[in-house]
Amino acid sequence: MITTNSGSDILGRYYTRSDISSFLVEQFDIISPVRLLDLGAGSGSLSGAAKTRWPDLKILTVDIDPKVDVPSVSTRKKSNDSSHEHFVIDALCENLSAVLDCTNAPIDVAVCNPPFITPKWRNEFRAILEDAGFLDCLPFPADVDAGLLFLAQNLRLMSENATLGIILPDSLITASKYRKFRATLLNAYVITKVIQLPRGSFHHTDALASIVILQKTKKHQDTIPIYCLTREKTLSAPILVDLLSASERLDYSFHFHRLHTSNATRSKTSMLYELAVEIKRGSITSSQIKTAGFPVLHITNMMEKDIGQWLDFSSFDAKLPDDGATIIKAQPGDILISRVGRNLDSKIVGVMRGTFAVSDCVYVIRCAPNIRESVLAQMASKEGRAWLSAHAYGVAAKQLAKKELITFPILLNQYKDV
Incomplete structure (x- = not known):
């Protein structure tokens, strides 16, 4: 059984508005990436925005739904466009790296808007979480948010020093049960920015979420820049949050309130x-x-x-x-x-x-x-x-x-x- 949130489709997908997709892609500092991955691509809003920014980009889109309509991609396993390969397969299968040939053709950038669901546990999820370093930091691994699984799967498939832009549900950003996960994430990878999105960023729902931009690298960082995107689509000035406070919560509104409560x-x-x-x-x-x-x-x-x-x-x-x-x-x-x-x-x-x-x-x-x-x-x-x-x-x-x-x-x- 799959638990979905109201407002999403049967697979728990909230479709990203085109302006949010373009905004997410703009947050990357990469000048000319070669190969991009979009897991759970849906209508292809994120990968489409990436293709607009980087026309020479080679794109891999993955979606379990054979009826999904990714622009310029047929329902066959691979399209005729050599710069775009589409795979009709479960994005959370353990052997996806072999299917995508990640060893011979490394992925240096990825975008992802995971479904907001809690999928029924499968044993292969354990390998996905363990490979990304998250298995031991979850209170109930068998009841894990799909957003965390998609995050872990992306990190497994990306090459070293690759960059991921992912939309994570507010539960992973703020809930106390995921505090140890956030601490692990902050210590194992480099978070270049977190941007709290306004409600209404997805079609037909007011679901609350944040954009997280991170690098698959072991470099040390002392603070995390956290932003807020307003309803008027303007980006706030960053709040620099130390790692301990960031593991407590990663949302802008929490740290903004704390910052503006004086010590006196x-x-x-x-x-x-x-x-x-x-x-x-x-x-x-x-x-x-x-x-x-x-x-x-x-x-x-x-x-x-x-x-x-x-x-x-x-x-x-x-x-x-x-x-x-x-x-x-x-x-x-x-x-x-x-x-x-x-x-x-x-x-x-x-x-x-x-x-x-x-x-x-x-x-x-x-x-x-x-x-x-x-x-x-x-x-x-x-x-x-x-x-x-x-x-x-x-x-x-x-x-x-x-x-x-x-x-x-x-x-x-x-x-x-x-």
């Missing part, structure tokens, strides 16, 4: 977990809500217009079943925040009245009476929402991990004593 401000703050604040995730799943038999507050009951307000939720009061002792409940004085959703930073409210069950898409924050109003106000403020957005992650709907939420900074001088 940080010295006056405490993190939520330092204030004896209790944070719990609701215990009832979305599917269980339908058969619960009692009211359950879900993120759909939290309106953006109510952000930062103390609300009356007494309509959700109800007698819980006898076995309901383990159900996570909110009570007056608690703060509720959405755990998931593209606009999770807009769903932050306080409970004025009501004791009720909450879904597992909601965090319940319980703090001392003398700071609860300040905590709510700071989380719902422009700065607080920016912090939450910068610390969330996800390709489509964003997620806020509890390990991130507990580090939310609270300004000590804004406590309200009662």
Whole structure:
């Protein structure tokens, strides 16, 4: 079974807009590459942009779909154009190097927009990950993102000192479970730049992703330049991030927020977990809500217009079943925040009245009476929402991990004593 994201086709492909394809190709410093590889080529947007920049380039395109329409390429294994060879084959097969004859005809540049899926595990994936040096840095190798597999496959096929431009989903860029992978990547290869793309960079989806340009070389680097491409298609100035911080996260928005939070401000703050604040995730799943038999507050009951307000939720009061002792409940004085959703930073409210069950898409924050109003106000403020957005992650709907939420900074001088 293949898990796909909404908005993609059956193979989990998000097709790159032509302007993004041209932009990616422009990021290469190579003057005259000889042979280019495009794994999972799809409609050929990336390799087509490369051919426009380097007309004499020899191109190899690979796609498992026999119906794929790569410009100037027939559905046969090889086209009549000697400068362009197309292979209808699984891009993640272990013997692809032999099929492409990479030994006798080295690949010195590659472009790739992998499908945003988690493919069913195959034993040959182990060899692909191991050859690229990633096998031992993954928490669950059998549940690995296709983007990481395509990255590893490209690195196996490229010659030494070759350059790859790849679009990686936000999960590989920001998720804590891939932190060790990012550390390995940064230490084994040279990352010349990371560019966070705006939502809407792919057809029919708002999937969040970044361009990563890297070289298959062992040269040492102290910092990674991280950029942001705006919706107006202008490139930001780079933020130079040290390797340790880059392994934590590689997204521009996170490091921009951290950079613009002054040391003076940080010295006056405490993190939520330092204030004896209790944070719990609701215990009832979305599917269980339908058969619960009692009211359950879900993120759909939290309106953006109510952000930062103390609300009356007494309509959700109800007698819980006898076995309901383990159900996570909110009570007056608690703060509720959405755990998931593209606009999770807009769903932050306080409970004025009501004791009720909450879904597992909601965090319940319980703090001392003398700071609860300040905590709510700071989380719902422009700065607080920016912090939450910068610390969330996800390709489509964003997620806020509890390990991130507990580090939310609270300004000590804004406590309200009662």
